[in-house]
Amino acid sequence: MKGKGFNKWFTYFLVILLCLSLVVPAYGQSRIEEKQDELKDIEEEIGRSEEELEESKSQEETLLREIREIEAQLERARAELEKINRNIQDTEARIEETKEELSIAEDNLAEQDDLVKTRIRSIYENGTVSYVEVLFNSSSFSDFLTRFSYLRTILDQDVEFLTEIQEERDRIELKKVELEEQRSELLNLRRAQIDKEEQIERQSRERSRLLAEVRKEIEARERAIQELEEESQKIENMIKDIQEELRRQEEQRKRAIPEGGRLNWPIEDYGRNYITSPFGYRVHPITRQAGSFHGGIDIGIPRSRWPGSPSYNGNPVHMLAAERGVVIFAGVSGSLSYGYGRMVIIDHGGGLATVYAHAHSIMVSKGQEVSRGQPIAIVGSTGSSTGPHIHFEVRENGQRVNPLNSL
Numbered sequence: 001m002k003g004k005g006f007n008k009w010f011t012y013f014l015v016i017l018l019c020l021s022l023v024v025p026a027y028g029q030s031r032i033e034e035k036q037d038e039l040k041d042i043e044e045e046i047g048r049s050e051e052e053l054e055e056s057k058s059q060e061e062t063l064l065r066e067i068r069e070i071e072a073q074l075e076r077a078r079a080e081l082e083k084i085n086r087n088i089q090d091t092e093a094r095i096e097e098t099k100e101e102l103s104i105a106e107d108n109l110a111e112q113d114d115l116v117k118t119r120i121r122s123i124y125e126n127g128t129v130s131y132v133e134v135l136f137n138s139s140s141f142s143d144f145l146t147r148f149s150y151l152r153t154i155l156d157q158d159v160e161f162l163t164e165i166q167e168e169r170d171r172i173e174l175k176k177v178e179l180e181e182q183r184s185e186l187l188n189l190r191r192a193q194i195d196k197e198e199q200i201e202r203q204s205r206e207r208s209r210l211l212a213e214v215r216k217e218i219e220a221r222e223r224a225i226q227e228l229e230e231e232s233q234k235i236e237n238m239i240k241d242i243q244e245e246l247r248r249q250e251e252q253r254k255r256a257i258p259e260g261g262r263l264n265w266p267i268e269d270y271g272r273n274y275i276t277s278p279f280g281y282r283v284h285p286i287t288r289q290a291g292s293f294h295g296g297i298d299i300g301i302p303r304s305r306w307p308g309s310p311s312y313n314g315n316p317v318h319m320l321a322a323e324r325g326v327v328i329f330a331g332v333s334g335s336l337s338y339g340y341g342r343m344v345i346i347d348h349g350g351g352l353a354t355v356y357a358h359a360h361s362i363m364v365s366k367g368q369e370v371s372r373g374q375p376i377a378i379v380g381s382t383g384s385s386t387g388p389h390i391h392f393e394v395r396e397n398g399q400r401v402n403p404l405n406s407l
Contacts, residue, residue, distance in 0.1 A: 032242050039235045046228045053221040056214055063211045070207060074200045081193040088186045095179045102172040263322040263406045264373050266356060266392045267299050270317065272404075276300040276389060279402040295400035296355065296393035301379050306388035307360050308380060318363075318375035319356045319390055322407075323348045327368045327376070333357075333383065340391065341383025344376050355393035358385045 265271065277298035301317045303309040325348035333340040340357035344364060347353050360380025364370060381388045394403040 032239055035235050035239045039232060042228050042232045042235065046225055049221055049225045049228065053218060053225065056218045056221060060211065060214045060218060063207055063214060067204065067207045067211065070200055070204045074197065074204060077193060077197045077200055081190065081197060084186055084190045084193055088183060088190065091179055091183045091186060095176065095183060098172060098176045098179055102169065102176055106169055264320060265407055266320055266322050267379060267390050268318050268320055270299055270301055274299050279404065296391050297403050298389045298391050300387060300389040303388060306380060307378065317379040319359060319377040319379060321346055321370045321372060321374045321376050322354045324372050325349065325370060327364050327366055327370060330362050330364050330366050339383045341385065346370060351397040353395040355395065357391035358383050358389060
């Protein structure tokens with residue numbers, strides 16, 4: 001009963017091994033497809049980010065053009081304001097000159113007015129002598145005409161001079177008024193130009209603010225694209241690593257069975273003539289039950305070469321790796337009183353595995369890589385065994401096959 005239970009357990013173990021051998025390549029391909037999907041998503045994201053980056057750069061160019069135009073407008077506005085300020089200064093200088101001219105004209109007018117007043121005061125102080133008396137006191141008609149001409153000339157000159165001075169004063173006064181009006185208009189222009197300049201400067205500041213924001217967006221998108229590119233490169237490397245692993249596994253599968261499809265004989269010194277139980281149905285050597293299936297071959301050795309025998313001569317027989325591979329089990333399969341006893345299982349890749357049972361001692365450990373023909377254990381009689389021998393199995397995708405077809 002114990003032997004049957006162990007065989008069932010061992011069969012489950014090899015079925016699991018078979019499933020793993022089938023699942024690993026499929027899992028690797030699934031991982032490649034998964035990573036390829038991730039890579040595709042990242043490439044699409046990079047594409048969208050690059051489009052957004054181009055839009056931001058286009059917006060940056062637009063803002064730069066607008067800023068250059070605003071700066072040109074601001075430069076023109078400042079030049080115009082400077083021109084207005086110069087005109088205001090010139091006008092104020094002319095107003096000062098006009099004030100001086102007006103002051104001079106008013107002084108002249110006052111002076112001439114004083115002369116006339118002095119003449120009139122003199123006439124008043126000298127009596128009531130009138131111009132008519134001066135004329136009629138002439139000694140002759142010729143003297144009368146001369147005196148009349150002189151008086152008329154004096155009066156005409158006084159009137160003409162006063163008129164000219166008054167006209168000059170009025171002209172200067174008008175000129176002053178006009179200059180004052182011109183200065184007032186220029187001051188209004190300057191205020192309007194200052195307002196215009198401030199408005200342009202506000203536009204410039206706003207465009208500069210927008211440009212700074214756009215450049216931050218460009219910087220952020222460039223960083224995001226770089227990070228996506230780095231992530232894309234990582235995924236590409238992962239895909240390459242997975243593909244390389246699958247390629248290595250495929251190469252290992254191809255190398256699992258050597259050229260010609262022949263495995264190395266699993267025991268030294270003793271060949272086919274020492275097979276004590278072939279592959280197939282037989283009478284069980286312990287239970288004596290007929291029709292028991294034997295899933296491998298048994299190769300016996302003399303007791304003198306078995307370390308567990310009283311007649312042991314000190315020269316053990318080694319179990320040899322049938323092909324290069326990795327040890328996936330090295331130890332006792334259950335109790336030493338039944339089953340396979342001490343055994344080694346080697347995975348050769350491609351679904352191929354070999355089993356070496358009933359060892360007296362084991363020379364390798366789990367996970368160890370072994371080469372073709374390498375000693376891995378010493379032939380013994382542990383487990384369900386009637387004498388020193390090796391029980392050797394070949395498993396293809398977990399199923400036991402006749403080892404003699406491969407040896």
